[in-house]
Amino acid sequence: MRVVNLSKAVALTATLVWAAGCSTTSTTTDAAGAAGAGGDTPASGVSTYGVSGGRIDATTVTAEDLKQLRRVFYFDFDKAVVHQEDLADLEAHARYLSQNPSAAVRLEGHADERGTREYNMALGERRARAVERLLVVNGAGDAQVESISFGEEKPAVLGHSPDAWSKNRRVELIYQSK
Amino acid sequence: MVRIRQLLTALTLLLLAQLAQAELMVEVTQGVEAPTPVAVVPFGNETGSALAEDLARVVDQDLERSGFFATMARENMLSFPTKREDLYFRDWRVSNMDYVVIGRIESSPAGQLSVGFELYDVLREQRLLAEQVSATASSLRDAAHYIADRVFEQLTGLKGAFATKIVYVTAERLGDGKQRYRLQLADWDGARAQTILESSQPIMSPAWSMDGSKLAYVSFETGRPAIYVQYLASGKRERIQSFPGLNGAPAWSPDGNRLALVLSRDGNPEIYLLDLTTRQLQRLTQHYAIDTEPAWAPDGRSLIFTSDRGGQPQIYRLGLEDRTLERLTFDGNYNARGRLTQDGRFLAMVHRSRGGGNDFDIAVQDLKTGRLDIITRSGMAESPSIAPNGSVVIYATQEGTRGVLAASSLDGRVQFRMPVERGDVREPAWSPYLR
Numbered sequence: 112m113r114v115v116n117l118s119k120a121v122a123l124t125a126t127l128v129w130a131a132g133c134s135t136t137s138t139t140t141d142a143a144g145a146a147g148a149g150g151d152t153p154a155s156g157v158s159t160y161g162v163s164g165g166r167i168d169a170t171t172v173t174a175e176d177l178k179q180l181r182r183v184f185y186f187d188f189d190k191a192v193v194h195q196e197d198l199a200d201l202e203a204h205a206r207y208l209s210q211n212p213s214a215a216v217r218l219e220g221h222a223d224e225r226g227t228r229e230y231n232m233a234l235g236e237r238r239a240r241a242v243e244r245l246l247v248v249n250g251a252g253d254a255q256v257e258s259i260s261f262g263e264e265k266p267a268v269l270g271h272s273p274d275a276w277s278k279n280r281r282v283e284l285i286y287q288s289k
Numbered sequence: 290m291v292r293i294r295q296l297l298t299a300l301t302l303l304l305l306a307q308l309a310q311a312e313l314m315v316e317v318t319q320g321v322e323a324p325t326p327v328a329v330v331p332f333g334n335e336t337g338s339a340l341a342e343d344l345a346r347v348v349d350q351d352l353e354r355s356g357f358f359a360t361m362a363r364e365n366m367l368s369f370p371t372k373r374e375d376l377y378f379r380d381w382r383v384s385n386m387d388y389v390v391i392g393r394i395e396s397s398p399a400g401q402l403s404v405g406f407e408l409y410d411v412l413r414e415q416r417l418l419a420e421q422v423s424a425t426a427s428s429l430r431d432a433a434h435y436i437a438d439r440v441f442e443q444l445t446g447l448k449g450a451f452a453t454k455i456v457y458v459t460a461e462r463l464g465d466g467k468q469r470y471r472l473q474l475a476d477w478d479g480a481r482a483q484t485i486l487e488s489s490q491p492i493m494s495p496a497w498s499m500d501g502s503k504l505a506y507v508s509f510e511t512g513r514p515a516i517y518v519q520y521l522a523s524g525k526r527e528r529i530q531s532f533p534g535l536n537g538a539p540a541w542s543p544d545g546n547r548l549a550l551v552l553s554r555d556g557n558p559e560i561y562l563l564d565l566t567t568r569q570l571q572r573l574t575q576h577y578a579i580d581t582e583p584a585w586a587p588d589g590r591s592l593i594f595t596s597d598r599g600g601q602p603q604i605y606r607l608g609l610e611d612r613t614l615e616r617l618t619f620d621g622n623y624n625a626r627g628r629l630t631q632d633g634r635f636l637a638m639v640h641r642s643r644g645g646g647n648d649f650d651i652a653v654q655d656l657k658t659g660r661l662d663i664i665t666r667s668g669m670a671e672s673p674s675i676a677p678n679g680s681v682v683i684y685a686t687q688e689g690t691r692g693v694l695a696a697s698s699l700d701g702r703v704q705f706r707m708p709v710e711r712g713d714v715r716e717p718a719w720s721p722y723l724r
Contacts, residue, residue, distance in 0.1 A: 189597070189601070189602075224669075225647060225649060225669075226602070226623060226625060226639070226641075226649065226671070227582065227595070227602075227625040227626040227639050227671050227672070228493060228494070228626075228671065228672065228715075228716065229493070229494060229537050229538040229551065229581050229582045229595075229626065230579065230581055230582060230595055230602055230625050230626070232493075232514070232535060232537050232538075232551075232558075232581070233535065233537075233551070233553075233558040233579040233580075233581045234579065236534060236535050236553050236558060237557075237558070237579065240553075240556070240557075257533075258534065259512075259513055259514075259534075260514075260534075260535060261491065261509070262493075264491040264493065264509075265491070269690065270690070271669070271687065271690070273647075
């Protein structure tokens with residue numbers, strides 16, 4: 112069941128990313144395919160980490176490895192689809208959680224200020240749950256992850272620009288215990 | 290020394306609290322094209338002691354802030370009649386006034402106050418209203434709002450909503466990443482604001498019970514969202530719902546017995562009905578899309594809600610008896626947070642038109658004809674709430690980097706802003722008529 116979910120998520124993400132004609136090394140990612148709102152453009156500096164897939168392939172994720180992993184994951188406007196370039200890091204977090212059963216994370220989902228507050232609460236929830244699903248299908252235990260949405264109530268960046276918005280549409284992965 | 294420092298800290302906090310509670314003001318930014326000229330003459334005070342409120346001033350402001358009237362400045366008045374025998378229509382005709390309001394305040398037995406007021410048609414030299422209102426020293430402002438309601442109704446044919454209240458949320462950055470959130474209760478015009486809840490965590494979605502005695506809201510004070518019900522008179526409250534995940538968007542049924550709300554306890558945001566007597570929970574929606582922002586039809590037989598089941602947020606109506614589902618909005622690519630007028634005919638919502646870029650405005654749809662009108666030009670409007678007389682929508686928007694409240698008549702002809710000196714103001718909710 113879970114595996115099916117994962118493959119769906121991956122397939123969806125891949126389709127989305129593919130349709131938008133982007134690559135993981137590009138900083139402009141799916142901007143080309145984003146229509147209308149302009150809110151679908153990721154912030155500069157968001158997707159420029161260049162995750163080294165090689166290192167994360169190590170079977171054991173150590174506490175030291177954990178420091179290298181991203182903890183904030185960004186989303187497109189009104190979407191709750193995990194970006195393909197985030198999958199490797201999330202899989203590594205999942206592996207760490209499965210290897211450390213006493214570790215626990217809180218997934219805080221957020222939205223940008225556009226649109227209504229309660230809809231944005233639901234959107235933040237969906238984003239957190241999308242990340243939660245990825246962690247669980249990759250080995251994290253149900254009890255190790257908790258999703259919570261703050262909607263647009265706790266922006267990371269103040270401001271009313273597409274750049275600020277793209278930094279606020281996010282899920283923050285916060286270790287409650289390691 | 291330590292004690293002095295504590296005292297100083299306490300004083301500073303007190304001072305800050307005072308500043309933070311600076312009141313909202315109402316400014317009409319656009320009124321009707323030919324507002325009706327009306328003079329509200331200072332009321333006579335025959336009580337023998339000073340009064341805390343200038344009643345005529347409050348009546349004058351209410352009428353002027355409705356956008357339908359142009360009131361006369363006191364310094365231009367040729368006389369200050371307080372009784373019929375002192376009123377010379379000629380004085381008001383030469384001042385181009387169509388109507389004049391006079392009144393007087395007297396002491397009545399049992400320490401009460403009695404306010405008499407009269408409304409005159411200057412051109413016809415006719416009395417249109419004459420009433421006595423009893424009040425106490427502390428309820429003079431309520432008496433003034435009542436008088437404004439009576440005058441407004443007599444002259445416009447619309448029921449007044451000046452004697453109503455609003456609640457809203459304020460957020461203030463305290464530095465070091467901390468915030469202070471407050472739930473505020475005030476007169477419709479922002480006066481007499483008082484804090485009814487204060488928290489370091491977000492407060493959201495305040496909703497009035499139809500009898501005006503209680504509020505439901507979402508508070509994150511435990512670190513997670515939970516729904517609370519607070520009694521306004523006592524300040525007592527109760528935590529109603531705190532499942533894992535979302536607990537949001539509470540909405541009282543018109544009979545006050547049920548609360549519609551949003552929970553994600555089954556994995557996805559869905560709308561539920563909570564029976565407040567039996568505490569039984571009934572799930573109303575079953576869809577993998579987001580379903581949220583329920584609001585009741587005034588007859589209690591259906592709910593409207595926001596859903597993105599069609600790919601984008603749109604507003605739907607769910608019949609509670611036959612479970613029929615109907616999509617209500619088709620114009621635009623984002624329609625959410627609908628609110629219905631008390632007659633059920635008009636739907637106010639947050640709207641983004643196709644090709645509207647990032648502009649979110651308040652739109653009103655006539656459910657009978659299907660016609661949709663965008664009534665604001667805010668670009669960042671949200672949280673519409675309709676006055677109980679169905680003539681004004683209050684909403685939240687942005688001015689510069691700050692959240693402020695604004696309002697518009699339902700037809701968009703009259704526009705108001707409600708500036709406040711500091712902090713962010715958001716999520717206004719207009720009370721029902723209060724007894």
